[in-house]
Amino acid sequence: MRRDLPIILLGAGGHAGVVLDALRLSGFDVVGVCDPVLTPGDAAGLGLPVFDDASLPTRFPAEACLLANGVGKMPDQTRRRDLAERMAGLGYSFAAVVHPSAVIAGTVRLGDGAQVMAGAIIQNGAELGDHAIVNTGARIDHGCKIGRYVHICPGAILSGDVVVGDDGFVGAGAVLVNGVTIGAGAVIGAGAVITADVPAGARIVTPSSRDLAK
Template structure:
């Protein structure tokens, strides 16, 4: 099946649309109540319609992890993955569905990713990493070997997580941070070395 719908119409959805079109897939609609008209020839159809082309596959292209999880829960179409042709992905890695593996990403052997994750531009995921559902890893981030990232976590642009560290669920790691110690669930950590500045509960 090469027909895809996108849930979301903002800036991140535009990158995902570009990715899907680079894969040679036919994006037939974008659904987002905030947008009308068309984007690069693809109609923006407003609120999601579960009856629209039920045979099409879906991607929820929303950068906010909590919002993406909520939208996934109401989306009735089956999912596909967006994988840009420039990504370098080991055949010995694995992932679920609904994921966005964008331009220039590298995924090494025995890395595993769950569902509905975003590996943004130029992310590096080394061997044996485990990335749970609804994670967003921002551009230029490096996960060294055997890193574990919990559900719903956001890791900011250019961050580095050293080998073997665990970043908990629904945590936030600031841009440019260097994670040298484990980060608990719901923690917000910034700096080099990363230090916890507060806790949140957004899941």
């Protein structure tokens, strides 16, 4: 990834602020925000100029910048994916974002636009798909496979060789024991302890629940 290119941040909410901090601490030059709900020129509370969708390709062509996806992911929300796919279709590339305090083994593979936040630990042989988020203080152990557009929330723990399918969501403080598979689009609630495979699209919504709510 070229570190000499300026970065445009997509979105201006809470997750965008966290991504911006990680980028700045990593030495990237973040030059503006693109968000359709903001007025062009507005500082957006992030101390950055705001560009609209129409002016972005003219001011910052795809070959002259990188994008960082500041839109987070919650269950049943597709805006992060929709935005990434739309901008990729226009030829833009996304920076992988790694906070300087994160610990990542040398054999870890990060997909395009993957994000690893402060204090996260990712161990040997793990893989993160495109636009996956490993949020603050989460721990991903050896050999885990995290799919595209997955969100591993703050403080979650994935023991070795866990698989999380595309668009999965693992809530804050959840614990996934060694070797379990979480199907695509499944939602694991905050604090849940997962000891068996979870089918695609299923939900475990409370820490004490062992039933899968479809």
